[in-house]
Amino acid sequence: MKKIFCRLLPALFLAAVPCAALADATLDSTTLLRVFQDSRPGFEKRTFLPATQFLGVDADKLGDGNLSAHLYGWGRLDLADKSFNDDQSSGSLTYGYLQYRFKAANAQARAGRFFVHEGIINEQVDGVSARTDLPYGFGVSAFGGATVHTAHLLSENSDGKGDGIFGGRVNYRYGGLLELGLSGVYETKAPVLSDPALSGRFGDRRLVGADLWFSPLRMVQLMGHASYNTETMGVAENSFLLQVTPLKGVTLSGEFNDYHDRDLFYSSLLFAGMPSILSGNNLNQQSRNFGGKASYALDEKTEITADAKHYTREIGKADRFGGELRCSLADGKLRTGLGYHYLRASSDFAIVPSSTASGSFHEMRVYAMRDTKSYQVSLDVIDYLFKKEVSGKESALEVLGSLGYHFSPDLMLSGDLSYGSSPQNLDELKGLFRLTYSMTIAAKGDTK
Amino acid sequence: MRRSPQTLTFLVLAGLLFALAACAQLKALPNLPATHPEALATGPVSCSECHEDQQKGTMKAFGAFNHSAAFKANHRFYASSDDILCASCHKVSFCADCHTNQTEMKPSVKNGNRPDRAMPHRGDFLTLHKIEGKLDPASCNRCHGRANNERCIVCHR
Numbered sequence: 001m002k003k004i005f006c007r008l009l010p011a012l013f014l015a016a017v018p019c020a021a022l023a024d025a026t027l028d029s030t031t032l033l034r035v036f037q038d039s040r041p042g043f044e045k046r047t048f049l050p051a052t053q054f055l056g057v058d059a060d061k062l063g064d065g066n067l068s069a070h071l072y073g074w075g076r077l078d079l080a081d082k083s084f085n086d087d088q089s090s091g092s093l094t095y096g097y098l099q100y101r102f103k104a105a106n107a108q109a110r111a112g113r114f115f116v117h118e119g120i121i122n123e124q125v126d127g128v129s130a131r132t133d134l135p136y137g138f139g140v141s142a143f144g145g146a147t148v149h150t151a152h153l154l155s156e157n158s159d160g161k162g163d164g165i166f167g168g169r170v171n172y173r174y175g176g177l178l179e180l181g182l183s184g185v186y187e188t189k190a191p192v193l194s195d196p197a198l199s200g201r202f203g204d205r206r207l208v209g210a211d212l213w214f215s216p217l218r219m220v221q222l223m224g225h226a227s228y229n230t231e232t233m234g235v236a237e238n239s240f241l242l243q244v245t246p247l248k249g250v251t252l253s254g255e256f257n258d259y260h261d262r263d264l265f266y267s268s269l270l271f272a273g274m275p276s277i278l279s280g281n282n283l284n285q286q287s288r289n290f291g292g293k294a295s296y297a298l299d300e301k302t303e304i305t306a307d308a309k310h311y312t313r314e315i316g317k318a319d320r321f322g323g324e325l326r327c328s329l330a331d332g333k334l335r336t337g338l339g340y341h342y343l344r345a346s347s348d349f350a351i352v353p354s355s356t357a358s359g360s361f362h363e364m365r366v367y368a369m370r371d372t373k374s375y376q377v378s379l380d381v382i383d384y385l386f387k388k389e390v391s392g393k394e395s396a397l398e399v400l401g402s403l404g405y406h407f408s409p410d411l412m413l414s415g416d417l418s419y420g421s422s423p424q425n426l427d428e429l430k431g432l433f434r435l436t437y438s439m440t441i442a443a444k445g446d447t448k
Numbered sequence: 449m450r451r452s453p454q455t456l457t458f459l460v461l462a463g464l465l466f467a468l469a470a471c472a473q474l475k476a477l478p479n480l481p482a483t484h485p486e487a488l489a490t491g492p493v494s495c496s497e498c499h500e501d502q503q504k505g506t507m508k509a510f511g512a513f514n515h516s517a518a519f520k521a522n523h524r525f526y527a528s529s530d531d532i533l534c535a536s537c538h539k540v541s542f543c544a545d546c547h548t549n550q551t552e553m554k555p556s557v558k559n560g561n562r563p564d565r566a567m568p569h570r571g572d573f574l575t576l577h578k579i580e581g582k583l584d585p586a587s588c589n590r591c592h593g594r595a596n597n598e599r600c601i602v603c604h605r
Contacts, residue, residue, distance in 0.1 A: 032553075052552070054558070058539055058541075060482070070540060072544055074551070076552060083552075084552045084598075085598060092548075092550040094548050094549065094550075095544065101479075102479075103475075104474055104477050104479055105474040105475075106477070106532055108532070115540070115543075115544075118531075119529065121528075122590070133474070133477050134474070135470055135474070135477070137507070148549055150549060150550055150594070150597065150598070151550070151597065151598035153601050159594070171529065173507045175507045176507055176508060176509060179507075181529060205594075211528060215512070218511065221512055223526075239525075243519075243522070245511065245514075245516075251514075251516040251517070251518045252518075253518040253522065259586040261585070265585075265593065267593075268589055269594075270592065270597050271585065271588075271593050287585065289584060293517065297516065305517040311583050313582070313583070324517070326517075328564075331490075332489065332491050335563075337563075345579065349579055349583055350579070351575070351578040359579045359582075359583075361576075361579070365570070367564070369562070378561055378562070380560075380563035380570075382570055382571035384575070384576060396571065396572035397572075398572055400560055400563075402561040418560070422572040422574070422575055423572075423575050424574045424575050
């Protein structure tokens, strides 16, 4: 099946290219050749040379001008040792669908493989969907089809998903003041699993939820959503965000998130199956966090941000705080930034919890990037400094440098070299070659 | 309570008339543009720099979509109800750089030449995830709960 897919995917893209040439179209191609070696003591020395091709095609104004086609996917071929799993080659169609935009009411219909982001719904579907605004501020959307399966859990011959899925959202908007939405997703019966430990922890994906956007003043926005698991009969998630823009360039936001692990992870075979790591053996426990962020855009070129967040779990409490500065100079040709955050966490959050361990660490990052018509160069340095040593290491450092040359505005060849030193890999040197090609046949407001 | 055939016919006709009237009104409802009519500058945008009024398609103020640091950090709240507005400027592949179903490399590796873009798991996240996963597993679940977990299941069986 995988072989058929690997052959079918390039054929599909090749077939799409002439279609794209006939319409307003964009084609994006990124070819990556990575080079790295595993020479850890005690392991067999291996050299990896995976070549990965990402390809995206968007063809607009097909047919009567309202039809468009969208394709995006990737394929990988290992030129040396197997780099990711037991397959020498692999690939995936991320999305591939036809879309028809009607001339009014933001109505559109899709058929193929696509993502759905509506209210509490975040799914990838092989099927059809439709949405439209309705009179008096109402709106409706619906989708249905087959689930897109992923990797099987090693202990089970399944990824834990049912085979069919459908759902939708209805919403009401009152101009500039309020939006209320109700959404739901129903997946057909989840596969029966052999592990008896999953009994009561894992099951069908059936959620309903509500979402809110409320803006009593132009400078104030309150957003949020809540989801309810109809299988476990419990609230899975409550998330709210309050955003205030009191002055030009100043944005203040506060967020509150409340999760109930059993209800939230119930349809995830991976997360439902590892309660001892995440939350002891109590899957009904709550996770809660709240925090705030303040950002100030000094001008169009510079933005400074400060943030803080408090986490509460039954195993302990933690706080994270820090700030960031970002600059965009010389008409965006020079972009720099630096940031610092500190996570203050009790020993319960440590990698190996013990009375002498700590989950606290400092995070420091600085980067700079110069992008001109002829070349692109960047340097990115990230260092995590642990309060208590992890596997005998005080920090985890990564330095990534990149140098590229624009053969034309559409075609660029670049190379990355990264060095890492961390508790996982004592010293790590990786290389990457990147060829990017981005062709636009008709102008779109912004391509990225 | 059984309804007579005449009552049922009347109800069906009334429903059809209501649906037809609603469909006729749909033509009067505005459409968001498929693409932004003018080329935009590189980098984060502030819609309110050019637009002062309210979006006709979303019925929300343009300023609500200014791409501040807070907006970028919390864009999930906007995308879940206004993804059709996002699509005016962003191709779906822009979102798919991070939000995907099956991938073999971190977004920051694919886009290693773009340190200016906010991307998850930069640096040695292999070590960090052992702390972050206990701290806020719901944030892991969002992307890796039912997708993008081929590498996770090697250890978390």
